[in-house]
Amino acid sequence: MFAYTVRRVFVGIIMLIAMSMVTFVLFFASPIDPAQFACGKNCSLEQRAQVRKGLGYDKPVWEQWKNFAVGVAKGRDYPEDKSLRKSAPNLVAHCAAPCLGYSNVNIATVTSEFKTRIPVSFSLAIMAFILWIVGGVGLGVIAALTKGSIIDRGLVGISLIFFAFPTFFVGLFLLKFLAIKWGFFPVPNYISIADGGVWNWMVNLVLPGLTLALFYMAGYVRMSRAFVLESMSEDYLRTARAKGLPGRKILFKHTMRAALTPLVTMAGLDLAGLLGGAIITERVFNYNGLGKLAVDSITVYDLPTIVGLVLLLGSFVIVANIVVDILYAFIDPRVRVG
Amino acid sequence: MSFLSVRDLVVHFKTVDGVVKATEGLSYELERGKTLGIVGESGSGKSVSSSAILGLHRGTNALVSGEILLDGVDLLKINDESIRRKRGREVAMIFQDPLSAMHPYYTVGNQIAEAYRVHNDVSKKQARARTIEMLERVGIPQPDRRIDDYPHQFSGGMRQRAMIAMALINDPGLVIADEPTTALDVTVQAQILDLLQDLQREFNSAIIIITHDLGVVAEMADDVLVMYAGRAVEYGPTKEILVHPEMPYTWGLLSSVPDVVGDTDAKLIPIRGNPPSLLTPPSGCPFHPRCDHRDKVPGDLCRTTLPDLTPARAGGDHTKRCHIANPDEVYATEVLPEIAPLFEEQA
Numbered sequence: 111m112f113a114y115t116v117r118r119v120f121v122g123i124i125m126l127i128a129m130s131m132v133t134f135v136l137f138f139a140s141p142i143d144p145a146q147f148a149c150g151k152n153c154s155l156e157q158r159a160q161v162r163k164g165l166g167y168d169k170p171v172w173e174q175w176k177n178f179a180v181g182v183a184k185g186r187d188y189p190e191d192k193s194l195r196k197s198a199p200n201l202v203a204h205c206a207a208p209c210l211g212y213s214n215v216n217i218a219t220v221t222s223e224f225k226t227r228i229p230v231s232f233s234l235a236i237m238a239f240i241l242w243i244v245g246g247v248g249l250g251v252i253a254a255l256t257k258g259s260i261i262d263r264g265l266v267g268i269s270l271i272f273f274a275f276p277t278f279f280v281g282l283f284l285l286k287f288l289a290i291k292w293g294f295f296p297v298p299n300y301i302s303i304a305d306g307g308v309w310n311w312m313v314n315l316v317l318p319g320l321t322l323a324l325f326y327m328a329g330y331v332r333m334s335r336a337f338v339l340e341s342m343s344e345d346y347l348r349t350a351r352a353k354g355l356p357g358r359k360i361l362f363k364h365t366m367r368a369a370l371t372p373l374v375t376m377a378g379l380d381l382a383g384l385l386g387g388a389i390i391t392e393r394v395f396n397y398n399g400l401g402k403l404a405v406d407s408i409t410v411y412d413l414p415t416i417v418g419l420v421l422l423l424g425s426f427v428i429v430a431n432i433v434v435d436i437l438y439a440f441i442d443p444r445v446r447v448g
Numbered sequence: 449m450s451f452l453s454v455r456d457l458v459v460h461f462k463t464v465d466g467v468v469k470a471t472e473g474l475s476y477e478l479e480r481g482k483t484l485g486i487v488g489e490s491g492s493g494k495s496v497s498s499s500a501i502l503g504l505h506r507g508t509n510a511l512v513s514g515e516i517l518l519d520g521v522d523l524l525k526i527n528d529e530s531i532r533r534k535r536g537r538e539v540a541m542i543f544q545d546p547l548s549a550m551h552p553y554y555t556v557g558n559q560i561a562e563a564y565r566v567h568n569d570v571s572k573k574q575a576r577a578r579t580i581e582m583l584e585r586v587g588i589p590q591p592d593r594r595i596d597d598y599p600h601q602f603s604g605g606m607r608q609r610a611m612i613a614m615a616l617i618n619d620p621g622l623v624i625a626d627e628p629t630t631a632l633d634v635t636v637q638a639q640i641l642d643l644l645q646d647l648q649r650e651f652n653s654a655i656i657i658i659t660h661d662l663g664v665v666a667e668m669a670d671d672v673l674v675m676y677a678g679r680a681v682e683y684g685p686t687k688e689i690l691v692h693p694e695m696p697y698t699w700g701l702l703s704s705v706p707d708v709v710g711d712t713d714a715k716l717i718p719i720r721g722n723p724p725s726l727l728t729p730p731s732g733c734p735f736h737p738r739c740d741h742r743d744k745v746p747g748d749l750c751r752t753t754l755p756d757l758t759p760a761r762a763g764g765d766h767t768k769r770c771h772i773a774n775p776d777e778v779y780a781t782e783v784l785p786e787i788a789p790l791f792e793e794q795a
Contacts, residue, residue: 345549346549346551349611351502352536354537354563444598
């Protein structure tokens with residue numbers, strides 16, 4: 111098991127390196143010149159060259175990537191050009207290892223930007239995750255137990271409706287009615303636990319969390335329903351009944367254990383994807399999370415932030431994959447090796 | 449009164465295509481310490497009728513009627529909670545494929561102990577001790593270690609032994625074994641059957657063994673019930689039926705048993721055609737479309753009239769459902785010479 115984990119982590123690191131390379135290449139393959147973009151419309155050729163030098167975009171791609179890699183390992187100083195650093199020492203910014211880069215747009219290192227954004231996206235993801243797992247699995251099980259009835263059809267149908275509606279619509283709808291018109295919730299505005307306590311943190315997360323959860327829930331309602339029904343038709347459930355076990359024990363010990371195991375994989379990967387930020391929901395509710403940062407950095411051609419985000423989100427997914435696989439070995443005895 | 453008495457058991461399933469008549473008016477008796485073999489093709493209603501004893505059709509689309517008297521109590525009349533308390537304690541079931549019949553996520557010991565604890569107010573420790581005792585009794589080596597194994601770590605034969613331990617841990621009066629050896633190697637089959645017989649002697653339980661293997665019936669059963677299309681077509685003491693079968697379907701079953709020890713030139717004659725649809729069973733005798741002997745019955749009787757379950761010519765407890773007037777003659781002259789006489793009259 112240990113050797114397996116080490117091997118998986120190693121492969122994950124190689125994947126991250128490859129991802130950073132691809133991002134660099136793609137960035138410079140784009141027809142838009144980031145220096146031109148930063149310099150503005152009325153920009154002479156000399157000014158543009160100056161800006162390019164200042165941003166560090168004047169070197170070949172592979173050298174820029176090498177500097178980036180060294181920065182991750184050792185940290186680096188900005189701007190890259192030594193003559194520029196000498197001429198304006200008061201503008202030199204140090205980026206400590208692991209340095210993912212320095213964003214000239216945000217005037218901050220990428221890591222420090224992440225530090226303020228991650229709590230927002232994580233809070234949102236966790237709130238959404240709790241709502242959709244509880245709601246999705248709970249309703250899915252209810253649908254399975256009432257298979258064929260009006261409740262079953264209603265639940266599956268309603269979840270499909272929420273799945274079909276785009277997030278920005280559901281988000282705006284909830285914001286407009288539940289928060290602004292009827293005032294059931296405050297107009298969401300991220301408040302950290304340190305600033306406002308657990309209650310304020312939670313209340314402000316309900317609407318954006320629900321917006322995301324409603325979308326994910328549809329899939330989980332249908333899937334947990336299908337898994338529970340499949341599990342209920344297994345021979346070992348007939349054995350459990352033939353033993354004389356009471357109904358709730360059959361349901362919770364025998365049916366659910368088998369039905370919900372496959373959901374662990376999905377839930378783990380979905381959560382990992384969501385930790386990297388919910389682009390639309392964060393925009394609708396004006397949450398400064400990673401998703402909003404991603405959109406902003408792409409629109410202004412902020413390479414260091416883009417690369418940093420790609421690596422961050424990539425590592426979330428890779429770590430989640432490894433965690434899910436290890437978790438699976440604990441849940442399903444047949445997967446255990448040795 | 450018998451220990452188990454099934455009378456006019458009817459099991460129908462309501463489906464979108466119509467009513468599936470899985471069991472039609474089945475009756476039989478069974479005493480403690482005795483074994484009844486229920487034989488028939490797939491879909492003849494063997495398993496369905498036996499599951500009805502445990503009330504496993506409750507809460508499904510099944511319509512069950514008739515009487516199932518166990519120790520004088522009608523199992524079809526008592527409420528769900530009462531039948532649940534009898535499951536596993538008074539009536540236990542052993543299933544065909546022990547790998548799929550055991551929960552893959554729980555240890556063998558956990559699943560057996562669970563069967564004990566649900567009916568007995570004992571501590572986990574006591575249940576575990578009892579489980580080890582049962583595993584040892586069914587012949588699992590090192591039971592104190594194997595108890596913590598998962599089903600997939602057991603071999604097929606060991607899994608079936610564990611299933612038997614699970615079924616017998618509460619010392620039930622009636623054990624229903626639903627094709628207990630079908631999924632096993634031939635060598636293991638014999639061991640499992642021996643084990644069942646030993647345990648039956650020890651616990652004095654009644655056993656219903658469901659099978660389509662007449663060899664199993666010959667070895668295990670005191671009585672045989674041959675089922676076709678949800679009905680009993682021949683019923684009586686095993687020796688009687690295997691030596692003097694009077695129903696063409698039973699002849700067919702006997703003809704399709706391969707004989708590997710004796711006369712290997714003997715023909716293996718399958719029953720032609722397929723088992724009938726239980727949704728729209730044939731008119732008259734349900735076997736008539738596949739019967740080679742229906743022209744021996746005058747008129748259209750086989751096609752129009754369902755024969756009653758009448759005493760066989762040999763008399764006694766042997767009953768059969770057939771219009772043929774001289775079945776023992778037909779069997780002796782037409783059927784027996786063609787097949788390997790696997791079950792000869794004991795001289």
